[in-house]
Amino acid sequence: MSDRSVPRYEAALKVTGRAAYEGEVPAVGLLHAALVEVPIARGDVVAVDASEAERTSGFATMVSYADAEPLKPSPATALIRDRAVHFAGQPVALVVADTLSAARDAARAVRVTTQARPSVTHMAQALNTAYVPAMVGRFPSVSNRGDATAALADADRVVRHRYETAANIHHPLEPHAVVCWWEGDKAVVHTSTQAVFGTRAMIAHAFNMPPADIRVISRLLGGGFGCKGQLWWPWMFLAMLAAKKTGRPVRLELTRAQMFRLVGRRQETVQDLALGFSTNGCLTGIAHHVTAQSSTHAEYSDATAVYTRYLYACPNVTTSHLLVRTNEPQPVPMRAPGTAPGLFALESAMDEAAVRLGFDPVDLRVRNFADHDQEAGRPWSSNSLRDCYCIGAERFGWARRPAQGTAVDGRWRIGWGMASTMYPAIRQAAKVRVQLAADGAVLVQCGTQDMGSGTYTALGQITADALGVPVDRVTVELGDTVLPDGPFSGGSQVTASIFPAAAAATAKLRATIAAMAIADEASPLAGQRLDDLEFRDGSIRSRSGNVGEPWANVLARKGTEGLEAEGESGATQHPDLTATSMGYGAVFVEIGVNAGLGEIRVRRVCGAFAAGRILNPLLARSQYVGGLVGGIGMALHERTETDRATGRMLGETLADYLIPTHADMPEFDIALIEEDDPHLPGSVKGIGMLGTAGIQAAIANAVFHAVGKRVRSLPIRIEDVLGRR
Amino acid sequence: MAKHHVQTTINGDPIEFLCDTEETLLDVLRNQLNMTGTKEGCSTGDCGACSVTVDNRLVCSCLMLGVEANGKKIGTIEGLASGDKLHPLQQKFLEHAALQCGVCTPGFLVASKALLEKNSNPTETEVRYWLAGNLCRCTGYDKIVRAVMDAAHEIRSA
Ligand code: FES
Ligand code: FES
Numbered sequence: 001m002s003d004r005s006v007p008r009y010e011a012a013l014k015v016t017g018r019a020a021y022e023g024e025v026p027a028v029g030l031l032h033a034a035l036v037e038v039p040i041a042r043g044d045v046v047a048v049d050a051s052e053a054e055r056t057s058g059f060a061t062m063v064s065y066a067d068a069e070p071l072k073p074s075p076a077t078a079l080i081r082d083r084a085v086h087f088a089g090q091p092v093a094l095v096v097a098d099t100l101s102a103a104r105d106a107a108r109a110v111r112v113t114t115q116a117r118p119s120v121t122h123m124a125q126a127l128n129t130a131y132v133p134a135m136v137g138r139f140p141s142v143s144n145r146g147d148a149t150a151a152l153a154d155a156d157r158v159v160r161h162r163y164e165t166a167a168n169i170h171h172p173l174e175p176h177a178v179v180c181w182w183e184g185d186k187a188v189v190h191t192s193t194q195a196v197f198g199t200r201a202m203i204a205h206a207f208n209m210p211p212a213d214i215r216v217i218s219r220l221l222g223g224g225f226g227c228k229g230q231l232w233w234p235w236m237f238l239a240m241l242a243a244k245k246t247g248r249p250v251r252l253e254l255t256r257a258q259m260f261r262l263v264g265r266r267q268e269t270v271q272d273l274a275l276g277f278s279t280n281g282c283l284t285g286i287a288h289h290v291t292a293q294s295s296t297h298a299e300y301s302d303a304t305a306v307y308t309r310y311l312y313a314c315p316n317v318t319t320s321h322l323l324v325r326t327n328e329p330q331p332v333p334m335r336a337p338g339t340a341p342g343l344f345a346l347e348s349a350m351d352e353a354a355v356r357l358g359f360d361p362v363d364l365r366v367r368n369f370a371d372h373d374q375e376a377g378r379p380w381s382s383n384s385l386r387d388c389y390c391i392g393a394e395r396f397g398w399a400r401r402p403a404q405g406t407a408v409d410g411r412w413r414i415g416w417g418m419a420s421t422m423y424p425a426i427r428q429a430a431k432v433r434v435q436l437a438a439d440g441a442v443l444v445q446c447g448t449q450d451m452g453s454g455t456y457t458a459l460g461q462i463t464a465d466a467l468g469v470p471v472d473r474v475t476v477e478l479g480d481t482v483l484p485d486g487p488f489s490g491g492s493q494v495t496a497s498i499f500p501a502a503a504a505a506t507a508k509l510r511a512t513i514a515a516m517a518i519a520d521e522a523s524p525l526a527g528q529r530l531d532d533l534e535f536r537d538g539s540i541r542s543r544s545g546n547v548g549e550p551w552a553n554v555l556a557r558k559g560t561e562g563l564e565a566e567g568e569s570g571a572t573q574h575p576d577l578t579a580t581s582m583g584y585g586a587v588f589v590e591i592g593v594n595a596g597l598g599e600i601r602v603r604r605v606c607g608a609f610a611a612g613r614i615l616n617p618l619l620a621r622s623q624y625v626g627g628l629v630g631g632i633g634m635a636l637h638e639r640t641e642t643d644r645a646t647g648r649m650l651g652e653t654l655a656d657y658l659i660p661t662h663a664d665m666p667e668f669d670i671a672l673i674e675e676d677d678p679h680l681p682g683s684v685k686g687i688g689m690l691g692t693a694g695i696q697a698a699i700a701n702a703v704f705h706a707v708g709k710r711v712r713s714l715p716i717r718i719e720d721v722l723g724r725r
Numbered sequence: 726m727a728k729h730h731v732q733t734t735i736n737g738d739p740i741e742f743l744c745d746t747e748e749t750l751l752d753v754l755r756n757q758l759n760m761t762g763t764k765e766g767c768s769t770g771d772c773g774a775c776s777v778t779v780d781n782r783l784v785c786s787c788l789m790l791g792v793e794a795n796g797k798k799i800g801t802i803e804g805l806a807s808g809d810k811l812h813p814l815q816q817k818f819l820e821h822a823a824l825q826c827g828v829c830t831p832g833f834l835v836a837s838k839a840l841l842e843k844n845s846n847p848t849e850t851e852v853r854y855w856l857a858g859n860l861c862r863c864t865g866y867d868k869i870v871r872a873v874m875d876a877a878h879e880i881r882s883a
Contacts, residue, residue: 101752174764223828667867
């Protein structure tokens, strides 16, 4: 194990139960909150009557649209200011009381009168209303390169199929929570959020107050995966309104059932994909058209077909995205947004093509490797996808792949499959502050939060490396709007964003100390050349001469309290880029299909990933494996369903919504392929999303290899294999 | 309604508390006793984050009422380390990076300790199935199995 594999910064707190999450912050006079929900899927609220609830013991107050009306209109306040009901189980009021059970009793006693209207409870009921959104994330919804229609008409072989993916729920193990209070006109908000600064900005907008009067704190986050963002704001605002109304601190925690409805989902997709090939296996045309669900109160579309524009070399590519609005919960990004569903279709179709054309699936992909970004017409900043294929195949033993349908192990029919994965490498603006104390202690601060993925550890390591000190000398502070501005946690970009800011701050400090030492007669480094000095083992040394001293001594002699510097870095400027940056991977799986029962088990997985320079191999491996397991969940387990008649979710518990458990897990072999990337600061690319995409198709392809059945809809369940669906 | 007076032992310390009939042991631990190391992931017995031991039996504290703790010995994550010295399981979780967000971690540790007390030399399959009731959404599990196997080995050879 390399010396970069330092354990997680905050691990000791987490293994002893001393880690305090934001919903656990103690507050004197705390009131507990419960949401009042309505069962109708569409309609209007006529009245909310709290007279009975007021008589329940411990009741403090209720807030509803009447209280939310003064908030400024925005997408974040629409659901709580309006009387319109957009989905079943939508909250229309919040009750606070002395204890949680009193709050829940009171919430049940609130009488809500509604006027129901006809609802659309599934995409299929409203396909005629489908429309093209302006953008899918930062990409145009529609793309055309060359003439895909003509190319597909002329192609020697065409693979054309429909692929479908289900609505998935993020389900971080920690449900959303807020503990908030007001100090006069100032608000203090402890909440589990992936964006403390975004949350502060939205509070400032909604409550019409200066951001400086709001403090948002999210020091430890119990997972997020995309759902601890904007959809939480309306419910958090209700808690803040209740705190204001009562003058007491309020805590709201979502129930697991509410996590199915209130804070987002991975959107359901239907994808029509056609690949055209020449007989020698070269792609000549691609058409990828996606229809996906959004709610009636907000618009969101994953960039599902976008990656089809980039992954393979092909002169003629057309893609498009359509949305259908339904009275179901609103989708938001979820682990590997866009790439996970989109690559399921593309990489399944590539496997179907390999079978049709008589190519090995790896060879077909290598043959169609894109040696530059054909969509933007510029080079890759780095692209080691072919190394991923090669190293992954080698480690997995792909060359020994048995003929389709021939491998058996007892009652298990064995199948092998593989697929590619990718994710863009982007950065946001960030500031990092570093303080050095005269005793040699280092403090590094950034307001960005750690979703659990390792930002504390990464920032501590980057800082320690740059200053040449052991990591245990560095204290890291994150997740608080009083700290320097940092990015939101999403799109796998936090580490890449804070790296250059931390590098700038530490470079300033090194220059200052070095100058102090050179000018200090009492220092053994007096009069040395600046460019000859380095920071190592807590000391500043001359590389050529054998002299040096601990840099803390330099500070101590000056009698300074310490030094401080701030570093700043900018966001990726997409239009100005001279090269396109993505991370890549290839994933290989072996599955077994129980011949009698149709059960599918993943037996082993090898993932080879190339995403720039790896700061901490131990945590990188952990993130890849976590991502792969998320992908296995999407492939084999996870689906939430709406009752078409009522619009309600079917089964709102973790017993009904299947996610992978310990007993489902295979062995993982992870190959980390490191890249130098001259276009990226420190060669850092994000890694978080790569593992979650690709494996869905690899599993579907392995199912075909095992039993000859092509399943084009996720999740792949027993009934699909047994052929009863 | 009158509150119930409950006398119990938590991590070896005698503890008394008052609770409502419908309050779960998890509510009491987290909200009254400020012992927030035991986590709440679902409150329906599906995730294992709330795992504690009651007279050395592993239970989901979200499925047990506070009043049922009367006269019982409760073990929680806060009792795993002795002072500053981590339990071998805690140490191995740390070394193997067997945690990310950490919300499942206390439940895994309490459940693993209960396993090793019953079976000091479990097979990998026994570990996986024993821990199948503890959900983790971040780590991908394999590091957890390795940490438990490693800790078991260390405890046996100690
Ligand atoms: S909180 Fe008890 S099992 Fe989930
Ligand atoms: S570490 Fe987050 S749920 Fe396990």
